[in-house]
Structure formats: structure tokens, C-alpha cells
Amino acid sequence: MNFKMLTMGAMALAMMTGSALAGSSTGTSALDDPAKMSPFFTDAGMKTMKSQADFKTSWMAMKPEEQKAVLKDCGDTTLNKSHSDFCTMAKMMGG
Template identity: 50%
Template sequence: MKIKIICIGVLALSVTTGAALSKRADGTSALDDAATMSPFYTDASMTTLKPEADFTAAWKALKDEDRADMLADCNDDVLKAKHPDFCQMGFQLGGHQ
């Protein structure tokens, strides 16, 4: 029984730490950076995604590390709620949901 509790604790800690590590050193997220996100949206308010072909081209133009960081940010519930359409498309292009 103690092993189950320890395993659950470790899992909870790893999930929490993973979300914290997805943030940049200054505490911000790539998903909140207008310059980073502008290639994916048609408007400055980042509410309307570009067509799928344009989104895919912008996604492929990113470095692997940047795509991984964005997908990690999308695993944060607060950030995912702010950019649900972006995260859905990113997960589809990233190969998982």
C-alpha cells in the first residue's frame, strides 16, 4: 500500500514539475508571445487560426525544440484553455492528442 501512495505522489510531482518546466526562464510561455504565435493566427488578438495549410507551414518552419516547448505548454490546463484551437492543431501535427 505504501508503494502505491509513493508512486502516486511521484506521478503527481512529475506532472506538476513538467508543467512548470514548460515555462521559459522568465516565467512566460511561448503561447503568450505575440511574435511567436503571430504566424499561426490571422489577427493580433490571436482568436482566429490561419487555414490548415498555412498553420502547417508555420508549424514545420519551427525548430523541433520550439515545437516541443509549445506542445509542453499546451499540456498546461490554463494555457491550453487560452489557446484551445492552436493546441488541438499542434497536437494533431505533433502526432498525438
Template identity: 50%
Template sequence: MTKLLCASAIVLAIMTGATLAAGEKGTSALDNPEKMAPFYTDKDMKTLKSDADFKAAWMALTDDDRAGMNKECGDEAIAKEHDNFCKMTKELGGAN
């Protein structure tokens, strides 16, 4: 019985560690609904707002937030997943 409990504890620790590591790897500010909601017309974040509204939301961010989002858009995998958003940020010249 003791061996079974120890083995179960080890398996649980390994599974929890793997889950936490995978969760950290896939995190992006561009996946944060609170940060991204101002750029979209719908809660599913599929339709971008108009150019003027997008620019207003972009300019309302801090310089650090804009820099972080631009950096994430530089990652191919993230940029592909957030294609339209990243295109708009590039059109705005990053921050202005």
C-alpha cells in the same frame, strides 16, 4: 525621516520582487506575439490560419520550439487559454 525612507525602500523591494515573480510565472511561449503571429490571421491572435498555413508555420519552427509548445499545451491552464492552437498542434501529431 530615516525610518520612513527605510520602510519605503523595504516596501518597494517587496513589491518589485512580487511583481517579477508573478511575471515569470505567467510567461509562456504561447503568449509570445513574435512566435505566435505566423499561426493567426489577425494581430489580436484570435483567428487561426487555414490548416495548410498553420501546418506550414508549425513546420517552420525548430524542433525545440515545437517540443516546447507541445509541452505547454500539456499544461491544463495554458491549454485552456490557447484551446484552438493546442488542438491544432495535437492534430498535427506534435511535429509532423
């Protein structure tokens, strides 16, 4: 009986760990998602940001949960370094 419980527990742990790793395996944040970020930039390489007015228009077009995800990622210091200009504008728009 104990062996059966240990086996079931190990399988449950493996399934939970596997699904957690699968969700984070993409390694992309909202700041690295071209579909979310392209409306804020004027070029395909996403190097030149739009004006503040155009940025605000694009920001308001985002869903609230997407805005929260972007702001959360902007709070991450490692992601914020590579997107500092964008995060500055996003924080002005959304908090």
C-alpha cells in the same frame, strides 16, 4: 569553520534560488509569446487562426525545440484552456 560553511551554503542557495526565480519571472509560455504565435493567426490580435494548410506551413517553419516547448505548454491544463483551438491543431501537427 562551521559558521563559514553555513554562510557559504546560504549564499549558494540564495544564488541558485535567485537565478531560478529570474528565469521564471517573465511568466510567459511559448503560447503567450507573440513572436512565436503570430505566424499561426490572420489578425494582429491573434483571435482568428489560419487554415490548416497555412498552420502546417507555419508549424514546419518552427525549430524542433520551439515545437516541443509549444506542445509542452499545450499539455499544461491551465494554459491549454485559453489556447484550446491552437493546442488542438498543434497536437495534430506534432504529436
